[in-house]
Amino acid sequence: MSPLIGGYVGRILRVDLWRKKAVGEPLSKEVAVKYVGGYGLGGRILYDEVPPWVAPLDPENRLLFATGPLTGIAPIAGRYCVITKSPLTGYFGDANSGGLWGAELKRAGYDVIILSGRSFEPIFLFVSDGKCEIHSAKQYWGLNAREADRAIRKDLGERDAKAATIGIAGENLVRFAGITNDEANRMAARCGVGAVMGFKKVKAVVVRGDKSIEAADPDALKKINREIVRRVKSDQFLLSFTKGGTPSLFEMVWEIGDVPAYNWSRGDFGGQGDPAVPKISYPGGYEAILSGIRACHNCPIACRRICSVKEGPYAFEDNVEGPEYETQAAFGPNCGIEDIKVIAKLNDLCNLYGLDTISAGSTVAFAMECFERGLIDTGDTDGIDLRFGNGESAIEIIHKIAKREGFGNILAEGTRRAVRIIGAGAEAYAIHVKGMEIAMHDPRAAQGIGVHYACAPTGGRHTEGLTLAAEMAGDRFSTEGKAALAKSVEDWAAFYNAAGFCHFALEFNAYTKDSAIETFNVVTGVALSYNQAMLIGERIFNLKRAFNMKHGATSQEDTLPDRLLKQTAKSKTVCNLSAMLPEYYKIRGWDMKSGKPTVEKLLQLGLDDTVKDLWG
Numbered sequence: 004m005s006p007l008i009g010g011y012v013g014r015i016l017r018v019d020l021w022r023k024k025a026v027g028e029p030l031s032k033e034v035a036v037k038y039v040g041g042y043g044l045g046g047r048i049l050y051d052e053v054p055p056w057v058a059p060l061d062p063e064n065r066l067l068f069a070t071g072p073l074t075g076i077a078p079i080a081g082r083y084c085v086i087t088k089s090p091l092t093g094y095f096g097d098a099n100s101g102g103l104w105g106a107e108l109k110r111a112g113y114d115v116i117i118l119s120g121r122s123f124e125p126i127f128l129f130v131s132d133g134k135c136e137i138h139s140a141k142q143y144w145g146l147n148a149r150e151a152d153r154a155i156r157k158d159l160g161e162r163d164a165k166a167a168t169i170g171i172a173g174e175n176l177v178r179f180a181g182i183t184n185d186e187a188n189r190m191a192a193r194c195g196v197g198a199v200m201g202f203k204k205v206k207a208v209v210v211r212g213d214k215s216i217e218a219a220d221p222d223a224l225k226k227i228n229r230e231i232v233r234r235v236k237s238d239q240f241l242l243s244f245t246k247g248g249t250p251s252l253f254e255m256v257w258e259i260g261d262v263p264a265y266n267w268s269r270g271d272f273g274g275q276g277d278p279a280v281p282k283i284s285y286p287g288g289y290e291a292i293l294s295g296i297r298a299c300h301n302c303p304i305a306c307r308r309i310c311s312v313k314e315g316p317y318a319f320e321d322n323v324e325g326p327e328y329e330t331q332a333a334f335g336p337n338c339g340i341e342d343i344k345v346i347a348k349l350n351d352l353c354n355l356y357g358l359d360t361i362s363a364g365s366t367v368a369f370a371m372e373c374f375e376r377g378l379i380d381t382g383d384t385d386g387i388d389l390r391f392g393n394g395e396s397a398i399e400i401i402h403k404i405a406k407r408e409g410f411g412n413i414l415a416e417g418t419r420r421a422v423r424i425i426g427a428g429a430e431a432y433a434i435h436v437k438g439m440e441i442a443m444h445d446p447r448a449a450q451g452i453g454v455h456y457a458c459a460p461t462g463g464r465h466t467e468g469l470t471l472a473a474e475m476a477g478d479r480f481s482t483e484g485k486a487a488l489a490k491s492v493e494d495w496a497a498f499y500n501a502a503g504f505c506h507f508a509l510e511f512n513a514y515t516k517d518s519a520i521e522t523f524n525v526v527t528g529v530a531l532s533y534n535q536a537m538l539i540g541e542r543i544f545n546l547k548r549a550f551n552m553k554h555g556a557t558s559q560e561d562t563l564p565d566r567l568l569k570q571t572a573k574s575k576t577v578c579n580l581s582a583m584l585p586e587y588y589k590i591r592g593w594d595m596k597s598g599k600p601t602v603e604k605l606l607q608l609g610l611d612d613t614v615k616d617l618w619g
């Protein structure tokens with residue numbers, strides 16, 4: 004079959020897990036052009052195939068793995084996306100990951116995999132050269148994600164294959180379980196996608212292939228490749244990002260009050276003068292555990308950190324990846340933990356169990372605050388002393404969460420549901436939006452983050468519309484113009500994520516907007532303008548919004564935790580959401596009362612079929 008347009012394989016793999024039947028089908032060119040890939044394309048399929056009465060942990064929920072046209076072809080664009088109805092929020096869920104799995108899926112012959120139904124027994128899929136085999140995974144059930152990744156590939160005799168795997172957390176339906184790849188060093192972490200995979204009894208999706216996917220203009224793409232490498236190697240910021248990765252940003256964003264501490268309640272880390280900051284930041288404490296760097300597919304930035312702690316109570320396997328900024332913040336200041344070795348150990352445990360470190364760190368921080376305030380005590384926590392800063396206890400509770408043991412079984416439900424069990428005012432300490440624990444950037448330090456978090460379809464993400472960089476160039480504390488800024492950043496992010504770009508490629512200017520569009524055009528062979536790309540992004544964002552509205556979301560849920568609206572921290576301000584929200588709705592073309600995209604907006608975006616669902 005000839006390619007659909009450059010960059011795509013042009014095939015979707017559909018696997019019915021009830022019947023153990025896999026069939027390939029063509030990818031519609033019209034749908035690809037309109038929704039691009041990733042959570043655009045996957046979101047369209049989810050919208051069409053999952054009705055509101057299907058619960059996240061229902062066999063009729065879908066689990067999709069979707070690449071973009073640039074995945075595995077353009078530089079700094081190795082991403083794939085997992086899409087499902089989220090067990091954490093009950094609404095649209097997606098998570099994305101880098102590494103090598105997305106590129107290999109396309110080489111194996113597919114742009115997208117759709118899983119429906121549920122297997123009776125544990126299985127894994129092996130997708131290779133356009134074929135899909137379904138194997139028993141009984142012997143791998145119960146293994147951690149890294150063990151399973153290695154064992155399955157070894158037993159298949161396919162060491163070069165790439166596996167997307169769940170750990171024990173996914174098997175146990177922990178609501179913030181993720182799906183790992185690259186031997187549990189990368190993770191599609193957010194929204195509980197791993198719990199859906201565990202519910203479907205799929206331990207792994209293994210891909211292997213030799214298919215070459217051509218760009219529409221291969222010579223022009225070679226030139227772009229050279230230019231991107233030149234740019235990365237000559238830009239001072241990108242060079243320092245290569246050297247230090249995301250942990251090197253920690254001190255800078257700490258200084259401006261962007262990093263939450265002690266469950267978003269304080270503006271210091273370790274007391275006056277923040278003595279704990281250098282202990283966990285790079286350079287500083289982090290440098291002592293850093294042993295190497297690693298890159299995703301065709302990425303000259305190479306921001307992934309290899310860490311080593313070879314001895315002592317926090318030792319872990321050598322040559323595996325260490326904490327990124329989000330993890331460093333979530334288990335560091337937000338849990339009050341001052342030892343980078345403990346944070347690195349927690350990071351590795353989360354990778355092995357297949358737990359999202361943002362939700363895991365936030366949930367532990369929530370429990371720590373409940374403990375310190377006397378809402379729970381050691382009688383509730385299986386004897387664990389859950390005070391802020393107690394790293395041993397954090398490790399202990401992570402084991403219990405993944406295994407759903409004792410108090411861990413309550414926390415495995417995520418903060419919103421844990422509140423209902425703990426009761427007695429715990430709601431005040433649950434820092435989530437729509438049930439999902441928010442990313443480690445404080446809306447009190449840059450107001451636009453607040454309106455993004457409040458309205459993001461998946462409940463507050465750092466890769467899908469973070470306004471921080473743009474706000475740092477202006478007045479971070481002003482609300483003026485922030486609604487428009489959030490919309491613009493979100494629409495652009497929706498487009499580039501769907502295309503397969505890594506967030507950092509755009510966030511840190513390895514690509515300009517123009518060169519990103521040029522790359523998209525060179526790969527696909529279309530002639531898209533920036534404005535058209537923004538329209539696609541807006542369509543995708545509103546499709547996700549429409550899914551939520553169809554599945555029962557209300558405008559009352561477009562809000563932030565009270566703490567961020569009423570209590571100050573390091574930045575000494577609160578997030579003035581009410582000053583931005585009406586303007587944001589207006590700019591978005593959303594109905595002021597219900598929050599639904601208006602009929603006019605849906606028609607303008609070519610989402611005609613959603614009108615009936617939302618407006619009758």
Ligand code: SF4
Pocket residue numbers: 079080081101102297298299300302303304305306307505506507508
């Ligand atoms: S910048 Fe980092 S996360 Fe992004 S593709 Fe490169 S190595 Fe992967």
